[in-house]
Structures are given as C-alpha cells and as structure tokens.
Amino acid sequence: xxxxxxxxxxxxxxxxxxxxxxxxxxxxxxxxxxxxxxxxxxxxxxxxxxxxxxxxxxxxxxxxxxxxxxxxxxxxxxxxxxxxxxxxxxxxxxxxxxxxxxxxxxxxxxxxxxxxxxxxxxxxxxxxxxxxxxxxxxxxxxxxxxxxxxxxxxxxxxxxxxxxxxxxxxxxxxxxxxxxxxxxxxxxxxxxxxxxxxxxxxxxxxxxxxxxxxxxxxxxxxxxxxxxxxxxxxxxxxxxxxxxxxxxxxxxxxxxxxxxxxxxxxxxxxxxxxxxxxxxxxxxxxxxxxxxxxxxxxxxxxxxxxxxxxxxxxxxxxxxxxxxxxxxxxxx
Amino acid sequence: xxxxxxxxxxxxxxxxxxxxxxxxxxxxxxxxxxxxxxxxxxxxxxxxxxxxxxxxxxxxxxxxxxxxxxxxxxxxxxxxxxxxxxxxxxxxxxxxxxxxxxxxxxxxxxxxxxxxxxxxxxxxxxxxxxxxxxxxxxxxxxxxxxxxxxxxxxxxxxxxxxxxxxxxxxxxxxxxxxxxxxxxxxxxxxxxxxxxxxxxxxxxxxxxxxxxxxxxxxxxxxxxxxxxxxxxxxxxxxxxxxxxxxxxxxxxxxxxxxxxxxxxxxxxxxxxxxxxxxxxxxxxxxxxxxxxxxxxxxxxxxxxxxxxxxxxxxxxxxxxxxxxxxxxxxxxxxxxxxxxxxxxxxxxxxxxxxxxxxxxxxxxxxxxxxxxxxxxxxxxxxxxxxxxxxxxxxxxxx
Amino acid sequence: xxxxxxxxxxxxxxxxxxxxxxxxxxxxxxxxxxxxxxxxxxxxxxxxxxxxxxxxxxxxxxxxxxxxxxxxxxxxxxxxxxxxxxxxxxxxxxxxxxxxxxxxxxxxxxxxxxxxxxxxxxx
Numbered sequence: 001x002x003x004x005x006x007x008x009x010x011x012x013x014x015x016x017x018x019x020x021x022x023x024x025x026x027x028x029x030x031x032x033x034x035x036x037x038x039x040x041x042x043x044x045x046x047x048x049x050x051x052x053x054x055x056x057x058x059x060x061x062x063x064x065x066x067x068x069x070x071x072x073x074x075x076x077x078x079x080x081x082x083x084x085x086x087x088x089x090x091x092x093x094x095x096x097x098x099x100x101x102x103x104x105x106x107x108x109x110x111x112x113x114x115x116x117x118x119x120x121x122x123x124x125x126x127x128x129x130x131x132x133x134x135x136x137x138x139x140x141x142x143x144x145x146x147x148x149x150x151x152x153x154x155x156x157x158x159x160x161x162x163x164x165x166x167x168x169x170x171x172x173x174x175x176x177x178x179x180x181x182x183x184x185x186x187x188x189x190x191x192x193x194x195x196x197x198x199x200x201x202x203x204x205x206x207x208x209x210x211x212x213x214x215x216x217x218x219x220x221x222x223x224x225x226x227x228x229x230x231x232x233x234x235x236x237x238x239x240x241x242x243x244x245x246x247x248x249x250x251x252x253x254x255x256x257x258x259x260x261x262x263x264x265x266x267x268x269x270x271x272x273x274x275x276x277x278x279x280x281x282x283x284x285x286x287x288x289x290x291x292x293x294x295x296x297x298x299x300x301x302x303x304x305x306x307x308x309x310x311x312x313x314x315x316x317x318x319x320x321x322x323x324x325x326x327x328x329x330x331x332x
Numbered sequence: 333x334x335x336x337x338x339x340x341x342x343x344x345x346x347x348x349x350x351x352x353x354x355x356x357x358x359x360x361x362x363x364x365x366x367x368x369x370x371x372x373x374x375x376x377x378x379x380x381x382x383x384x385x386x387x388x389x390x391x392x393x394x395x396x397x398x399x400x401x402x403x404x405x406x407x408x409x410x411x412x413x414x415x416x417x418x419x420x421x422x423x424x425x426x427x428x429x430x431x432x433x434x435x436x437x438x439x440x441x442x443x444x445x446x447x448x449x450x451x452x453x454x455x456x457x458x459x460x461x462x463x464x465x466x467x468x469x470x471x472x473x474x475x476x477x478x479x480x481x482x483x484x485x486x487x488x489x490x491x492x493x494x495x496x497x498x499x500x501x502x503x504x505x506x507x508x509x510x511x512x513x514x515x516x517x518x519x520x521x522x523x524x525x526x527x528x529x530x531x532x533x534x535x536x537x538x539x540x541x542x543x544x545x546x547x548x549x550x551x552x553x554x555x556x557x558x559x560x561x562x563x564x565x566x567x568x569x570x571x572x573x574x575x576x577x578x579x580x581x582x583x584x585x586x587x588x589x590x591x592x593x594x595x596x597x598x599x600x601x602x603x604x605x606x607x608x609x610x611x612x613x614x615x616x617x618x619x620x621x622x623x624x625x626x627x628x629x630x631x632x633x634x635x636x637x638x639x640x641x642x643x644x645x646x647x648x649x650x651x652x653x654x655x656x657x658x659x660x661x662x663x664x665x666x667x668x669x670x671x672x673x674x675x676x677x678x679x680x681x682x683x684x685x686x687x688x689x690x691x692x693x694x695x696x697x698x699x700x701x702x703x704x705x706x707x708x709x710x711x712x713x714x715x716x717x718x719x720x721x722x723x724x725x726x727x728x729x730x
Numbered sequence: 731x732x733x734x735x736x737x738x739x740x741x742x743x744x745x746x747x748x749x750x751x752x753x754x755x756x757x758x759x760x761x762x763x764x765x766x767x768x769x770x771x772x773x774x775x776x777x778x779x780x781x782x783x784x785x786x787x788x789x790x791x792x793x794x795x796x797x798x799x800x801x802x803x804x805x806x807x808x809x810x811x812x813x814x815x816x817x818x819x820x821x822x823x824x825x826x827x828x829x830x831x832x833x834x835x836x837x838x839x840x841x842x843x844x845x846x847x848x849x850x851x852x853x
Contacts, residue, residue, distance in 0.1 A: 009736060016740030020748065042486035066752075069760045074769045075781075086749035093745040097738050108734040108741075115808065116738075122801075137771050138362045138782045142384060142711065145790050152797035159804040163811050170815040172808065216479065223715045225369060230772055235756035239749055290483050293475035293551050296712045297384065301793070305841075305850045309800070313838050316807070317831055320814065324823040327815075360784050367775030376776070383787020 028058035068234030077134040084131030085239035092246040100175040113174040125151035135231035143227035158205035160312035164198035178262035186261035192322040199259040206251035252281035339707035346703030373725030389706035396729035404689040417508040420727040425458040428512035434673040446639040447516035452593040462667035473719035516642030556611035560717035574669025580609035586665040611720040654683035669694030693727035
C-alpha cells in the first residue's frame, strides 16, 4: 500500500476519490442535521420516520429525487440547462481539494491555495447564471441577476479580507497558514485583532456566496418561487442543492483553517480539532439561517460596497503597519 | 423623467397605459401569481419591471370566485351560515356573525344577552387567531420558507393551534364552525372552557413578547420601514378599513365608533393608531390589537351572563323565517376591517331567502392599493407589501 | 509538486463524471411522460408573457464593471502580501508599507469617486 501511495498518480487518484466520497457523505448528512436542527428550533421533530432518528432521510431524498421526471422546458437552451448543475457541483467540489484537514490529510497542498479558493468561489456564479439563463424563465432571470451581482460584489471584500491572514502569515498556502498559526497563535486573536474583523467579513462574504439567509436573496423562494432552480426537477435540482451545502460546509472548514488554527489544539488529534471547529461554525451558520429574515438586494449591495469594502480596505494598512511595528520591536 | 422616477412620483395614475409612462422603457412583463408562494392564495398581479423595480402593477383577482352571493339567494336564512364560513377562512366566526346580524335585524329576532356576550368573546378570540396567522405569514414573506421567517411562522401556528382547540371544544369544529344562527348560538360554553381560555391566552400573551423581540432586529426594520406607504387620503379614497386604515393615521374602529354586540360595555377599548402608513406601522397596529384582543377576551370570559343562548323558537325547518320586503346593512370589525353585509329581502313569496345578499369584504378594498403602492418598489418589497395587507382571497373573490 | 494538480484534475473529472452519471441515472429511473404544459416555462400558472431573454437593467452591469476593477486591483496585492515579511526581514518594511499604502489609497479614492458618482446607489 505504502509503495503504491508513493506513485504520485495513484496518490492523486486516491485523494480525489476520498475527498469526493467524504464530502458527498458529509453533505448528505448535513442536510439531515440542518433539518433536525431547524425542526428543534421551531418546536417540531424534524425527520423521524426513515431509520432511527430519521438518519436515513438523505438516502430517501436521493432515491426520491432520482425517480423524478426529468423535465427540460421547450424554450430552454438544452445544453446549458443540463451542464449547469454538473458544473456547480464540480466547482463546489474543487474547493474541497485545498482544505487542510491535517498536515497530511489534504488532497492538494497548493502553494496558491488561497487564490484557488477565491477563483473557484468566483466561478460559482457561472453555473447559476447558465442554468437560469437557459431556463428562459423570468423568475430565474431576476434571481440569476441578483445572484451574480451578489456573488461578484461579495468577492471583493472576500479577497480583501483574506489579505489580512496572508500578510500576517506571509503565505498563500492554506496548510502553511495553519502551521504558522500553530507556532504564533490563531489569527482570530493575534494582535492587532484585524484577524477578528477579517474573519467576520470573510464569513459574511462566504455566506453571501453560498446564498444562505440572511443573504439568500437569489433564492428568495417567497419572492422568486425557487430562484435559479425554478425550472429544475429531480436530481438536477438535487445537484444545485448539494452544491449549496458543499459550499457552506467548505466555507466553515476554510474559516476554521484560516482563522481558528485548523488542526491546532491540545490532546486530541488534529483532525478532530479541525472537524470540531468546522462543525461549530456550520452549526452557527444554521442557527443564523433559521433565526433571521432576509435583506433586500439593494440593502445587501449597500452592505457590501459601503461597509464591507471600505472596512477591509482599511484593515490592510492597519495589519501591515502593525507587522512592521512589531518587527521593529524585535517581534515576529 | 425616467420610468422609475415617474413610478415613484407621489401618486402615479395606475390606469395610464404603460406606453404613456415611458414608451421606450422596454419593460419586462411578469406575472406574480396566481400560483406563487406568497400571494396568499390565488391572486395575480401583472408587473411591468424595469430591472427589479416595478413600474406598473395591474391586479387580477377572481381566481377563487365561487358565487357565494348568488348561492345565498337560493338558500333560506338558516342555511346560509355555513356557506359564508368559507369566505374569510381565517376568521370564519366573524363571517357568521356578520350575516346573522343582518338576518336578525331584518327578521326582528331578539338575541339574548348570553349569546351577545359569547359573540363578542368569540370575535375577539378569533381576532387573536387571525392576527397570529398574519404575523406568521408576514414573517415568512420577509424571511422565506427556508429560514428565520418559518421559525416565526411555526411559533405563530402553534399558538393558533391552541385557539383552534378552544373552538373545537366549543363547537366540535376546528375551522368552519357553523356555531352562529339566526337569534343566537348553537353551542353553549362547555364546563371548564373559561379556564382553558385563560391558560391559552395567557401563554400567547407571554409569547408575543418573544415574537416581538425576534422581529425587532435591524433586518426586519430595514425591510418594513418606509415600505409601501399608504397615506390617509389614499386609504380613505379606496375605502380601506381596519388595521390598514389605522396604520395610515385614521382613528376609526367600528367596535368603538359604531358598537355592536356588547362592545359599548367595554369602556377602555384601546384602538391602535400609527401615522406612518408603511408595513412597519401595519405590523405595530396588529401587534397592539393582538394584545388588546387577548385582554378583552380574558375580561369577557369571566363574566358571561347566564341565560338562554338562542332567542326565539329553535330552528326546526329551513323555511322557518319569513322576511318582509326591505333592506338592511350591517358592518362589523373583522381582523381585516369592515365586513359589511347588505341584505335585500324580497318579502311575500320570496320571504324565505334573501333577494340579494351583498358582502363587502375588507380584503378586496385592501387589494385596491396594489396599483398605487407597488410602483417604485422592487419585487421583494411587493411581496412584503402584499403580506402586510393581509388579503384573504376567499373573501376577495367570494 | 505537479501531483497536486493531478489531484485537482482527478477531483474535477470525478466530480463532473459523477454529476453526469447521476443525471443519466435520473433520466433512466424517472418517468418520461412529457406533455406540452409540463414543458412550458413556469410563470406562476400563467401563459408566459413574452420571452425571458430580455434586456435587463443597466445597474447590474455596473456592478460587474466595479467588480472587475476592484477585484483585479485587489489581486495585485497578493504578491506584495506574500513577500512583505521577507522585505521586513531585509529591513525594507517601511518602504514596502508605504508602497502598499499608496496603492490602497488610490483604490480607496477610486471607491470614493464611484460612491460620489452614485454608482453604488441601487436605485
């Protein structure tokens, strides 16, 4: 086994498959978790019927979706319509490759991991737009316009916010970032505390990119029926749904790695710490989702361009200045 | 002047042809409804959109038309009550009361004090249930079926469920009660019901504070403040009544201004008035009303006078009541405003059935603001405004 | 080093193939009784009023332009951020800081200009 793993090709294939299987499984049961959590929040039971505690619900859902009629509207652009759900899962999954779970357990230790991450979350708006445009549905069109506007707007504060960790650790590789935090303390509490603000903005921006409440304006089912997925049935809708969850889960994992020291923690093995931190962030996201109303798209844009962007722009000089200052005092 | 600026002008004429707004605007025409998650039933609005901003809105009600008024002309006075239950299906008690009050006035039937007292009590409890449903659906319009909105919705429905249980204990039905009849009530208060009412309403009044806290965060304020402003003049011109009128700054409540049942005995009836006329004002008015109705109900349930619950002879046959020729109008304050019943009785051979029964549903008038208020708002706001109007399509289309 | 990219490629290929397979499975397992009204565009129960492939409000394109400007400018900062600490080590920290400050100030001025011009007003 170990000799086989030395072959880079075999290793690559192995990690690719492990990641996909792992992420898909976790995603499936995160939907169960969210439904259970939401149910409890709303004094309901959540899923209970399929398996113990409703634990087999995701499998039942998948089976149901697979048996649904596959409809492509007459006026739709067939090729784009079918391509969009496949691409959206592909892009969401691509992010998984660079998430460092432990020093050894990461699929691809890219030295430009941060750029890869930003590039893929920027690409996420393409499948949404493709699918909606191809549907030839007005609700989808408005939803897609909102989704694209929101996605690309929040890309700006996201890029600027993640600059703070990059300045503080001096690397673009996510695993090196975690290693640096292991040595010098987590970014979330490291002076001059810009990491904390950067985390809040980065987290909000990734919420916005994953279209979660209070930023789920593109999906806004009470306004736009089902947003970009209005015309999608069966597993095509399922893939969009899956991509949203993958995106959310990976956002939590990345925040855990970049700001909360990733695998760093006492006693327990690193993987446990990483997963624990990610799960806590995901629970927080779920909690937020089921307690807030949604903003309007213009208010969301204001929040981005008039608050988040100037704030992150100011964060960069502050962080950089502190780094110079600390170095002058013999630190770092 | 751009199309959007024109749409935001103080009072755009909604009956202008869209081309006279801006012939070059190249607007997108989109249907909102009838099969849309947030039109509260089957209501259709044709929207002319510039991007996301509504330039013109044309409402098309009528998808739920069942011909109730025509049906009533073929039914005798004692048979009509269960039919009108289905009009405003969120507050059926008040529909029953409205028609029966009209019939009593026409037929000259005396209603005993106990029945009057019960009617007042049931009307107020029903108002609580109706406003709770509104609060839940409004939150869902703002917050989506997959988010915080649903949480409020679920809580509100839990409380409303308790009220439906109360009604079930009283009438045996949860929704279409058929408990009022010409001359009084059909079901007397069962033993221990008053204690139940106290328990349920006490719990609800505690929890309203929680819902208010849940809905007083900045996002809710941002979504409702200054959205969908109906000024007092427009409200009066379009015949708005109830919470909508009071939210626009007109102090008018039939319970106080034209008392019926035993409302004249309730001296300190608090009528909530807000001056802003936006969605937030409508929310505030309804929450105050919710509290006030709970207070009145708990007051009334303790001192229901003894006596018969139905005046006159018990109803044995459908054609028992014969009306002389004439006409009456009765207006009562439902959770949505003035529910009017205009009855023309034929007399003579046609004395068994109404010659014409006209129901004035408050929601129909509420929806009349759509072409005036929607322009200049985005689609998201349109949904919020529609939710804040609290239309019940059952009574709009009848 | 290149095996990292092999992993990425594997991941991408497997994800896309898997997605495709799921869709094909859906096609096989699902019923296929298409009717005219099923294949109509959904416009909340009405015949669609015209086409959705329509000219759309200019405001959205404005956001796209702003994104391109600011995002590309922001990406220029990454190389600087990575080597910043090396330059501090070499005693050029303050110089590099000022360089960055000039860049960020220009970016900030750009934002202020755009703001002032009303491009951020979401009518």
